[in-house]
Amino acid sequence: MNIRSVAAGDEGGATVGRQERKRRRLYDQLYDTAVGLFVAHGFEATTMDQIAEAADVARATVxxxxxxxxxxxxxxxxxRRARVAEILGAQHAESLPVDDRLHRYLKEMADLNTASRAETTVLMDASARYGRLLQDPSLEVELTRIVEEGRRRDEIRKGVDSDQAGALLAACYFSTVLRWIRQEPAPFDLHQRLRGALDIILRGLLADCAGPGEA
Structure with missing residues (x-):
């Protein structure tokens, strides 16, 4: 390959890079605009035309x-899930015991929710009403992965189905947050409620499953 073709290839790669960065900036701009409108006016009341107008782009662009x-x-x-994964990655949470790791995961999710309660209220409710909140397996898959890693390290009771455990944890998280957002002011401490629910799941309900001094 001659110098001219190499230069052309480099220039082409730079062009692709610029185009991708431009596309991503617009994608983020539309997202930020839409979320702002949803919080201000409600998800159902906000139209794609309004998002386009507020972002100063053509409707087709949206x-x-x-x-x-x-x-x-x-x-x-x-x-939200990516942000929690980033935080836990920086903390090297993968080395923690499974119970600590699950507690840490739900804590970080609760932190995001409580730090932006107005946004969480609108978008979580809209996800339950109009989206695929309870059908989307993404959170379930992530929690299942944590449980499975704990099972491989013999930290989980033998016979526990990791997929079922992940589904149970995800359902518990969503139901708790949905109850938390549907009353103003917040009806309970989200961190405390999630922590308590996780403890019940990890320890079980029966007395002979309780920790030392709790039977």
């Missing part, structure tokens, strides 16, 4: 990036 309005809800959930 649909090119988010084919449906619920796509913003899916992106919101994905960004």
């Amino acid at each position: 649909f090119n990036h988010y084919s449906q309005k619920v796509g913003f809800l899916e992106e919101w959930g994905a960004r």
Whole structure:
């Protein structure tokens, strides 16, 4: 390959990189605009036309990036999970025992929810009403992975189905947050309620499963 073709290839790669960065900036701009409108006016009342107008782009541009309005809800959930994964990665949480790791995961999720309660209230409720909140397996898959790693390290009771445990943990999380957002002011301490629910799941209900001094 001659110098000219190499230079052309480099230039082409740079162009692709710029185009991708531009696409990502627009994707983020539309997301931020939509979330702001949802919080201000409600999910159902906000239209794709309003999102386009507020972002100062053509209506078709919005649909090119988010084919449906619920796509913003899916992106919101994905960004929350990604943020928690980033935080736990920085803390090297993968080395923690499974119970500590699950507690840490739910704590970080609760931190995000409580730090942006107005946003969580609107978008979590909309996800339950119009999105695939309870059908989307993403959180369930992540929690199942944590349980499975604990099972491989013999930290989980033999016979426990990791998939079922992940589904139970995800359902518990969603039901708790949905109860938390549907009353103003918040009806209970989200951190405390999630921590208590996880303790029940990890310890079980029967007295002979209780810890020392708790029977």
